[in-house]
Amino acid sequence: MRLTEADEAALREFYSAQQPRLVGVVSLLTGSRAEAEDIVQEAFVRLVPRWAKVSRYESPEGWLRLVAMRLAANRHRNATRFASLLRRVPTSDVPDPADGQGLDLERALTQLPMPARQAAVLYYVCDLPVPEIATTLGVAEGTVKSRLSRARAALSQSPTLRGADHE
Amino acid sequence: MNDLKHDLQTIADRHAQQSGGDFETILRTATSRRRRRFAGVSAAACAVLAVGGIATLAPWQNDGSPAPVASGPTLDPRYQGTMTITPATAAPGAEIALTYPAGYGRGIGFVLVQPADGKQLYTLIAGRGKTKPSWYSAKDAEGRVIQSIGINGPGPDQLVVPDTAADGTYLLCTANAATKACALLTVAR
Numbered sequence: 001m002r003l004t005e006a007d008e009a010a011l012r013e014f015y016s017a018q019q020p021r022l023v024g025v026v027s028l029l030t031g032s033r034a035e036a037e038d039i040v041q042e043a044f045v046r047l048v049p050r051w052a053k054v055s056r057y058e059s060p061e062g063w064l065r066l067v068a069m070r071l072a073a074n075r076h077r078n079a080t081r082f083a084s085l086l087r088r089v090p091t092s093d094v095p096d097p098a099d100g101q102g103l104d105l106e107r108a109l110t111q112l113p114m115p116a117r118q119a120a121v122l123y124y125v126c127d128l129p130v131p132e133i134a135t136t137l138g139v140a141e142g143t144v145k146s147r148l149s150r151a152r153a154a155l156s157q158s159p160t161l162r163g164a165d166h167e
Numbered sequence: 168m169n170d171l172k173h174d175l176q177t178i179a180d181r182h183a184q185q186s187g188g189d190f191e192t193i194l195r196t197a198t199s200r201r202r203r204r205f206a207g208v209s210a211a212a213c214a215v216l217a218v219g220g221i222a223t224l225a226p227w228q229n230d231g232s233p234a235p236v237a238s239g240p241t242l243d244p245r246y247q248g249t250m251t252i253t254p255a256t257a258a259p260g261a262e263i264a265l266t267y268p269a270g271y272g273r274g275i276g277f278v279l280v281q282p283a284d285g286k287q288l289y290t291l292i293a294g295r296g297k298t299k300p301s302w303y304s305a306k307d308a309e310g311r312v313i314q315s316i317g318i319n320g321p322g323p324d325q326l327v328v329p330d331t332a333a334d335g336t337y338l339l340c341t342a343n344a345a346t347k348a349c350a351l352l353t354v355a356r
Contacts, residue, residue, distance in 0.1 A: 012190055019186065020183040020186045021183050023186035024178075024179035024180055024181070024182040024186065027186075028175065028179055028182075033182050033185065033186065034346065036182065037187060037188055037245065040186075042284070042285055044188075045193050045196045045197045045200070049201065105171075105174050109175075121175070124171060124175045124176070125172075125175050125176055155171055156171070
């Protein structure tokens with residue numbers, strides 16, 4: 001479906017508003033900003049032909065986030081097959097410009113299983129309540145709570161947070 | 168848990184601030200996919216018409232209008248100038264050389280990706296010293312282990328085009344570099 005000028009302008013505005021934020025969210029899932037940028041781009045490419053319909057949704061950003069999260073999960077599944085092959089080059093050899101504050105926590109997050117990672121990101125970063133996370137991920141609320149509990153336990157061991165007060 | 172929430176949001180915000188993207192590339196890619204789908208539908212429709220024409224023994228005439236041409240994949244502007252492949256078009260089994268801007272750090276692993284959907288098709292391993300470049304298809308890569316070797320500098324890195332790669336244009340990217348570099352590689356027999 002070809003976009004009208006008005007649709008294209010609206011989509012461009014939506015892109016400007018949502019793209020950076022979504023890259024930030026997906027980066028936490030993938031552990032790589034470059035990978036997140038690719039995934040978000042793919043999500044927007046899929047949005048273009050559906051924009052006339054999705055733009056009328058109550059939450060177009062919710063649709064986009066769901067697509068991006070599924071793409072990230074799919075890529076993660078594929079990537080685990082390459083896990084041993086594609087180990088990151090040690091940062092002592094190749095400094096990562098993205099390194100900095102929160103790296104320990106980010107690493108701890110990428111050590112979590114993808115379902116727990118998704119739950120943690122949706123809950124802590126996207127501020128979604130448990131019932132909405134359950135709907136988004138297609139699982140029971142109890143499952144979300146147990147994934148969050150697992151994530152909380154693992155992330156609280158991160159040096160970034162160790163020593164801080166936790167509930 | 169407010170600390171956790173705050174820290175995760177801070178990390179997400181940092182990535183958001185440093186994110187790059189290009190809306191025009193998204194529009195181009197979406198349009199290109201639509202054309203490919205249209206071309207596929209047109210081809211199928213032509214086949215049906217041709218079969219129908221033969222069945223009725225009536226001459227089938229082309230109206231002369233040009234068929235939609237699918238435009239080839241384009242490189243995301245984020246990756247422009249990050250890596251150069253020489254030659255950019257190569258046959259299966261041929262060696263190619265990758266060069267980079269000075270000081271670029273990467274490993275010896277690369278991935279050959281289907282541009283349309285980002286699907287990884289092959290893993291390519293650069294040659295090092297006496298070790299020749301090699302490749303594995305996605306389904307054969309499971310369980311394979313290589314050393315994490317960091318390389319800095321302009322290259323060249325030597326790779327070999329997979330023997331079983333179909334003709335077409337692919338995205339060739341670093342697999343485990345801190346900063347991703349990509350370029351388009353055309354495989355042609």
